[in-house]
Amino acid sequence: DGGITQSPKYLFRKEGQNVTLSCEQNLNHDAMYWYRQDPGQGLRLIYYSQIVNDFQKGDIAEGYSVSREKKESFPLTVTSAQKNPTAFYLCASSIDLGDTFNQPQHFGDGTRLSIL
Amino acid sequence: AQSVTQPDIHITVSEGASLELRCNYSYGATPYLFWYVQSPGQGLQLLLKYFSGDTLVQGIKGFEAEFKRSQSSFNLRKPSVHWSDAAEYFCAVGFNNDMRFGAGTRLTVKP
Numbered sequence: 001d002g003g004i005t006q007s008p009k010y011l012f013r014k015e016g017q018n019v020t021l022s023c024e025q026n027l028n029h030d031a032m033y034w035y036r037q038d039p040g041q042g043l044r045l046i047y048y049s050q051i052v053n054d055f056q057k058g059d060i061a062e063g064y065s066v067s068r069e070k071k072e073s074f075p076l077t078v079t080s081a082q083k084n085p086t087a088f089y090l091c092a093s094s095i096d097l098g099d100t101f102n103q104p105q106h107f108g109d110g111t112r113l114s115i116l
Numbered sequence: 117a118q119s120v121t122q123p124d125i126h127i128t129v130s131e132g133a134s135l136e137l138r139c140n141y142s143y144g145a146t147p148y149l150f151w152y153v154q155s156p157g158q159g160l161q162l163l164l165k166y167f168s169g170d171t172l173v174q175g176i177k178g179f180e181a182e183f184k185r186s187q188s189s190f191n192l193r194k195p196s197v198h199w200s201d202a203a204e205y206f207c208a209v210g211f212n213n214d215m216r217f218g219a220g221t222r223l224t225v226k227p
Contacts, residue, residue: 004159040125042206042217043160090159101215102148102167107159 023091139207
């Protein structure tokens, strides 16, 4: 079955460390997204990518970085510059018909990041 | 500023009762509208979407939603709630290369 796989499900970070969250999809989708979810705030967009080797900042990109070297993969690195990284992180993908954000998104099951 | 509002943070209904979850948006034109459901510790699953045409759309799991242009609303409904419907529900709006999610409504189902 096609879908999106996020790993690990739980991740712990020490102060000053960078950590990388994995996101892989086999849906053949062009567009991929990273969201941060905090209680009572819905989803906020960190980064998105419409095509390989290209990505754009979302609303809260500071302290995060991404890469898109393959169509299937869109890893997110939470850097030490992100001062409040504890959150639930969701990766999503969608087809891209030239109107990226107007298509339904398929989500992974998320990674919960906590600070030790 | 463009925004999506889900006025109800938490709703409790009895099993078998009807359900309506509210969603309002503030956009100048008709956007693309979505409802998603999220079970604890999981990702979001698409329930239904509205792009154009018939303003009453049917989704999965017995849900439906009605688009009302005059009220800038896209409310989600279900005639008879099951215990398994307990989850968090998110309205999302896509417009002009941007997507916004509401803050979510948590649904509790009483036996």
